[in-house]
Amino acid sequence: MPSEIRDIVKASNDTWNSAFNRGDAAAVAALYTDDATILPHTHDVISGPGKILEFWSSVIGAGFKNHSIQLLDVHVDGNLVCEIAKWAANGPGEDGQPQSYGGSLVNLYERQSDGSWKCRLHIWN
Numbered sequence: 001m002p003s004e005i006r007d008i009v010k011a012s013n014d015t016w017n018s019a020f021n022r023g024d025a026a027a028v029a030a031l032y033t034d035d036a037t038i039l040p041h042t043h044d045v046i047s048g049p050g051k052i053l054e055f056w057s058s059v060i061g062a063g064f065k066n067h068s069i070q071l072l073d074v075h076v077d078g079n080l081v082c083e084i085a086k087w088a089a090n091g092p093g094e095d096g097q098p099q100s101y102g103g104s105l106v107n108l109y110e111r112q113s114d115g116s117w118k119c120r121l122h123i124w125n
Contacts, residue, residue: 005076015031025057036122039123064091081109
């Protein structure tokens with residue numbers, strides 16, 4: 001099961017990156033559960049589909065792109081999967097010039113009633 005779950009998480013990351021990199025905030029937001037929470041490096045607590053869509057729309061609108069995720073590990077417990085990964089993206093710096101960003105992330109995925117997996121908790125630095 002862990003190698004199958006690893007493949008599922010990798011595919012989810014690829015779908016997330018693809019949506020983000022083409023500027024489709026609605027497609028990014030659709031990858032979260034209805035009761036999901038995201039915890040960005042700003043220490044904000046963002047919950048629910050509308051707020052999550054608003055957040056990713058603002059990030060994409062600010063010019064962030066070329067997002068990638070390097071999967072490091074997964075932990076499975078029944079209908080929950082914890083992902084540990086590194087992320088990277090490009091975006092404007094404080095001076096408006098292009099800059100590279102990156103850090104660590106943790107995603108908690110939850111199996112849905114249809115058998116698919118969606119992110120319930122997303123935290124990064």
